Amino acid sequence: MKEYIIWLVFFLSTAVFAQNPDPDRILSKVDQNISARNRVSEAEMVIHGRHADRTVKSISWIKGTETAFTEYLAPPREKGTKMLKQKDNLWTYFPRTDRTVLIAGHLLHQSVMGSDLSYSDLMEDPKLQNLYTAEILGEETLINRRCWILELVATKKEISYYKRKIWVDKERFIVLKENRYALSGRLIKTTDVKKIENIDGRWVPVKVVFKDQLKSGKGTEFNLISIKFNDNIPDYVFTKANLKK
Amino acid sequence: MILFLFKGLIRDPSRSLLPLLTVIAGVMLTVVMYSWIQGTETDMISSNANFNTGHVKVMSRAYAEEAALIPNDLALLNVGQLLNTLKDKYPQMVWTPRIRFRGILDIPDKNGETKYQGPAAGLAVDLLSSENIETNILNLHKALVRGRLPRSKDEILVGDQFARDLNLEVGQKATLISSTMYGSQTTENYIVAGTIRFGVAAMDRGAIIIDITGIQPVLDMSDACGEILGFYSDFIYRDKQLTLLKNEFNHRFSDPEDEFSPIMLSLRDQMGLAQTLKMVDYFSTILISIFVLVMSIVLWNAGLMGSLRRYGEIGVRLAIGEDKGHLYRSMIIESVLIGSIGSIIGTAIGVAFAYYLQVHGIDISAMLKNASMLISNVVRAKVTPMSYFIGFLPGLMATILGTSISGIGIYKRQTSELFKEMEG
């Protein structure tokens, strides 16, 4: 009987939750889905230029939310370039010149490799719960998935994007679309997930298009080639010395 | 009669030599002044021409539309072939390729990490080839503050104040971080060979100059460049001819349907310089008008004085029965002869001198406190077709006018009075 009551409570609460979801909980589950102790991912970024398109390949080691190390693998011009993010600092190593350069201040607003992404976009805390309060606006279907539409409002003045709108898969708690807005409400950047996969029990976006909405152009595509969660990553990976190796 | 009068003038230098010399001097000054004022037009725009616009500039059509953004992704390609074509079709000009770029100049500490950093505006020009004209165009020898000019493609010149702001010394390494024409991030290490004074604070605080071969591989711009500047080989600006040249080039080589085909712009098409040229033209006209007017009056007066002094001679000639009209006409013809010969000789000397000033100019750098890249230190005259004619206005017309007015006295005076003036 006791067991029956527990299951009943569970199902009821799930049903209740499904009817009246708590937006903060949704956000929390979204953050949980993407967070891991660490991950190693290999990805491609396709940047559209006026002459031709460029595909930049990279491999990244990410620890928590504040530390990341990325090495660029292709094309030849980019190969060997490395980036180290530690909290609010971002260093880039250029093998051609054997130089480690600090990207700080105004430079953080520059575009990464000519893409629609800026360095400050890379630097921001990926955990939305730390930055925003949420409200559910409604529901919509995207790539055949039912989604909640959440409106997020920044909790601090220092956060770059005052408002965001995210479409969260109701079952998988993965963001399938994101709009970032300026203070005036003007749409600045969009992220559209074109394809997701289940890897290691997590739903992971494997094809994403990132677009600066103020500029004309096709935006920047991200294709995830592989990802491993909670791997064994030695600490020395996240050091400046590793930039030069 | 003309031959008779001409012989008379030659045989009596006291009557002709001084007026002739006066006319020659006046005409010569007029021609030199006019040519000098024309030369100031070049002077007024020379810093723009040398640093930015050239007399003409060739870019891709797409680059030209957004030139202010320095869109190297829209640069000219196959530049070697294009340069050969330009040299072949327009041999009266000299052509030089340039690449402008933006980036960060990063100064490393002993561990190779950032010590100082500053935004840099770069200009890559031909500094090292044997045919390079940029060293003179950009006045680099005079503008050098510390160090020397680059001798290899991994050496750069930095704005002197920029170098001071970055605590950068000559011989030190600096890393340029920039983007290739395809958008990739790129870096290169350079050695600071020297520092220069640009003469404009914005550039003294943030500009670098590098040899074009030192930047092309870094920006993935082999056989490419942002712009090709063209100058007349004597560096004198010729507005009308340049417009014709530009139109001819564009008609031949520029395709409105192909945004990467080359287009040529003349100096007046760029940077609002058409307005500057209009203003210079307008004020040049005022200046030369004042000068020609006053010089005409000076020579008119000389002609008048010369004729007034001949009243004694005129008295004698009337007394021996020469017709007044004939006498008057003979004086006019004499003044025509003196005016023409004086104007011709004066123009010849004036043009020769102006041409010398056009070719060699006057180096005023000794008079400038701080020589810099942008302030031209050689001022030149410019001989135009008008230079050959402008002297005739005061030289011929004024002289004749002076004589014709004083000659009227012949009709009004009595012979005896004219005689008396011979005594005076």
Next chain:
Amino acid sequence: MILKLAFRNLIGRGLRTFLNATVLSLAFVAIIMIQGLLVGMNQQIADAVTRTEYGGGQLWHEKYDPYDMFSLEDAHGTIPTQLEESRQQGLISPILIVQGSIYPQGRMRPALIKGIEPSQNIVSIPSHFLAESNAVLPIMIGNRMAKDSGLEIGDVLTIQWRDINGRIDARDATVVQIMNTTVPTVDNGQIWMALENLQELTDMSNQATLIIKNANYTIPENISGWVFRDLDFLLKDVNEMIKAKSVSSGLFYVILIFMAMLAIYDTQVLSIFHRRKEMGTLMAMGLTRLKLILLFTLEGALNGVMAVILAYVYGFPLFLFLSQKGINIPSNADNYGFAIGEKLFPVYTAALVIGTTVLVLVITTIVSFIPTRRIALLKPTDALRGRMT
């Protein structure tokens, strides 16, 4: 006595003297007129920059560096309270500068966003257009910026910036005016909007990057956090360039002096040549050669003096008139893009006028002397017969 004689000789020749003096005075006036125009033309550039951008000087936020755009993020502060009254009186006007981006035709380009008080009249930027418009967010740009970005009056432009906290904001703004200006530093790569609007949009209430002042106003010293930049500092580059141009126009001066010399030389030579008998008579009556030389030299010099007096009589009012009223540039002056209006003001400095006066007098004397040296060789007997020895 020689002086008296020289003077009487000149007066005695009546019209001829008057003519010679007039011609020389014209040359003198022309020299000053032309030099004044050249100096005025060069001065135009400094004036345009001063009137358009610098006013009577600027007070900069201590972190402001116009040549380091990275400094802008921190280069703003609350407008000092001690300047508030002066601001109400229109003696100073604050300007706020923020780094932003604009998106004409979907292309991103960096731009400085500058906020200016629409009511200010310290600089000639036509800021009043920003108050006269009904647009939600009116902006103004320079003609070169308009050309470079392909913008026209009435166009709507997206602007993006970060506010004081680092938050991204973006709005659509309407181009309500295109300034016709020759001064690139208020034109290239920037847009202008009403100061209050920019302060509100960036959450920088009552803040400024720099404060321009009226020429007649003196900013109190030692305002903490702010540094005063006077016109000498601000116009350093322009003044250097003007100096260089002055050297070039100095060469005109030389040619003009030659013209004056010509005016006097030929009359002097003619005079000597045609007064041989008079010279012979004077020598026969006991005048020494030296005194004779002195006589003729003085006559020439006095010609110069008369010319200068004459020049001052009609030239001085003319110079005064021109330097105050200016010279009209033709009516399609808009094409010239003059920021200061459609006039050129020649500049006649005391140094120019007095210097030229002294120079003309000295040269006239020297040039008058040169032909008189022939007199030194003159035999009175030849002279009386009308011959030069």
